[in-house]
Amino acid sequence: MNLKELVNPRIFDVPDYDQAHVTKCWQDPSIHRQMSNESNYAPIPAVQEAIRNVAGQANFYAEDPAYAASLRGKLAEYASVKPENVALGNGSIEVLDLIFQIFMAKPGVDEGILLQPDYSAYTPRMKYFGWNIKYAPCADGMDSAAKQVIQLISPNTKFILLSRPNNPMGTVMPEAEIRRMLDTGVVVIVDEAYIEMADEGTSVSAWVNDYENLIVLRTFSKGFCLAGIRLGYMLATPELIRYINRSRHIFNVNLAAMAAGEAAMDHLDEYRAIFKKLAQTRDWLTEELATIPGFKPIPSQGNFVMINVKETGKQASEFVKYLLGKGFMVRDFSKKAGLEPNTHFRISVGLPDEMKELVEDLRSFA
Numbered sequence: 001m002n003l004k005e006l007v008n009p010r011i012f013d014v015p016d017y018d019q020a021h022v023t024k025c026w027q028d029p030s031i032h033r034q035m036s037n038e039s040n041y042a043p044i045p046a047v048q049e050a051i052r053n054v055a056g057q058a059n060f061y062a063e064d065p066a067y068a069a070s071l072r073g074k075l076a077e078y079a080s081v082k083p084e085n086v087a088l089g090n091g092s093i094e095v096l097d098l099i100f101q102i103f104m105a106k107p108g109v110d111e112g113i114l115l116q117p118d119y120s121a122y123t124p125r126m127k128y129f130g131w132n133i134k135y136a137p138c139a140d141g142m143d144s145a146a147k148q149v150i151q152l153i154s155p156n157t158k159f160i161l162l163s164r165p166n167n168p169m170g171t172v173m174p175e176a177e178i179r180r181m182l183d184t185g186v187v188v189i190v191d192e193a194y195i196e197m198a199d200e201g202t203s204v205s206a207w208v209n210d211y212e213n214l215i216v217l218r219t220f221s222k223g224f225c226l227a228g229i230r231l232g233y234m235l236a237t238p239e240l241i242r243y244i245n246r247s248r249h250i251f252n253v254n255l256a257a258m259a260a261g262e263a264a265m266d267h268l269d270e271y272r273a274i275f276k277k278l279a280q281t282r283d284w285l286t287e288e289l290a291t292i293p294g295f296k297p298i299p300s301q302g303n304f305v306m307i308n309v310k311e312t313g314k315q316a317s318e319f320v321k322y323l324l325g326k327g328f329m330v331r332d333f334s335k336k337a338g339l340e341p342n343t344h345f346r347i348s349v350g351l352p353d354e355m356k357e358l359v360e361d362l363r364s365f366a
């Protein structure tokens, strides 16, 4: 058997997953996980209890996510849309894959536009499905992002995808820029993975009621402290929601994820306290980092802070390596497309005491 002849050639262009850093953290629980923008807060007790409560019913299939009226209803209320605007996924990354799949009609021809830099998973997943990708630079800020994006639109362009707040920069594209892109009529996918930590009123989810070409993605992995449970959702026009539901696996969202999501929605006040704490710790961290000679932290609306260390005279990877020696796994952006090489690393915001220790460690090294 020659697998190379059997397998779709697009597989050969996709790199193997490199998640060794996550495995390292599971193998050594003493490492502080500041690398993947998870939460270092555990899920609230009511959510943990909801997960335990369904353990004894795990012999049954969960409700099909196209129905799941109770959870979809609560999410719709939370996001200021209607239940028919909501589709559930096994993390928001699954929902993205479904979008990439259902819009793809002509592999190698159909185009999507991304910002650069943006979330690192977008490019490999789009390549996997045969998308041509065009990149609009945004490292210097978001104020003219729409102009950069709009000049890339061609007859083959099917969507524009961006995270807002942007991962890894933490910046938020102004509303006017999003509207300019929506007004072109091209589908705009706004990934709001970090919206819970952004200033109130930042979300564009309610615009789904007005714009047929807007898709908003959300996740429970960040502010809701549930990365391991795999629950995400998308908000869009009911017709698109129907196509997404046709394309996914029948039981893509498991029983524990649904129970966790509902319990989280039932205890939003407790979660809002966590969102606030994360945002406060982030702002404290940003201020402290700015006092370290040569450090240029970028003001962030997410649960992470990106730092430009060019002026320290050291390379970003030196800080990353040093911090690992101190028990903190942070993310190296030395080779990130769209950023000057060797200049940036990113810290996911943890608990206040962890961040104090991390800042002290950095001070003694910088």
Ligand SMILES: Cc1ncc(COP(=O)(O)O)c(C=O)c1O
Pocket (backbone or CB within 6 Å): 036, 037, 090, 091, 092, 093, 094, 119, 163, 167, 191, 193, 218, 219, 220, 221, 227, 231, 232
């Ligand atoms: C912008 C963005 N979107 C989506 C995800 C993945 O979310 P999920 O865990 O829901 O698949 C991440 C995770 O880092 C992210 O940064």
